[in-house]
Amino acid sequence: MPLGDSMTDDASAKDKPKTAREHCPECNAERVCDVHGHVYVPWHWEDKQNGYSMNGGVDHSLLQCRGCETVFYLHDSWNDEDLNYWYGPNGETQGEYARTKITYPKPESAAKPVWLDAIGKIDSQLQAILNEMYVARDNEAYILTAVGLRTALDRGTEVLGIDPAKTFAEKLSDLQNGGWIGATEHDILEVITDAGNAAAHRGWAPDSKDIDQLLYAMEVFLQRAFIVGKKALSIKSTIPPKPKRQKVAKTS
Ligand SMILES: [Zn+2]
Structure with a gap:
């Protein structure tokens, strides 16, 4: 003009x-x-x-x-x-x-999963953490992204009904014992825990490839726990003993 x-x-x-x-x-x-x-x-x-x-x-x-x-x-x-x-x-x-x-x-945010809004309806705090994590990722702030992933995992397990006072290792065991995740997811999520810790306390600086892998594993967990198996969330105080196994098509 x-x-x-x-x-x-x-x-x-x-x-x-x-x-x-x-x-x-x-x-x-x-x-x-x-x-x-x-x-x-x-x-x-x-x-x-x-x-x-x-x-x-x-x-x-x-x-x-x-x-x-x-x-x-x-x-x-x-x-x-x-x-x-x-x-x-x-x-x-x-x-x-x-x-x-x-x-x-x-x-870049087009890569955000479409079910993020659905998670917000289950727990707005978890959605807020995930939104900030994606902002950090979009701005290539990978250390903050790793810390955000760990925080989201912490909040995610709490929403599932796991005692927040437990250690991460215990929370992951509870997830596996409750049938929310399999052995493979357990190991991947353990990496997210370590990644967040390493970034926060040991000066580990992840690159975009590291973050992509961690993010993918986290999204698989969140989608299974809150989108595919969200009906089981009606019982919040205890972990359901063994939710019905959902057949999830492998995407990779
Ligand atoms: Zn367009």
């Missing part, structure tokens, strides 16, 4: 078209999107003592990709300190405010 246009005028934002070409986080490419909602919020900051001021604004939009139908939020901001310049046909300097665009979810 040329500088001459009034960016701080609310009215200009209301003339937005019903569609927009924006970056869809699911397709991870520019797509035509339906604009389901939009609000423009201008801001002004002033340092009166030093006679300095700044202006900017944020376009908040709720969009839906016409390709994959994903609904996402777009935070599209500008400020008068950040300008792009070019020369017009008569050599005159022209410019426009640079736009910084962030979508939620971010493109």
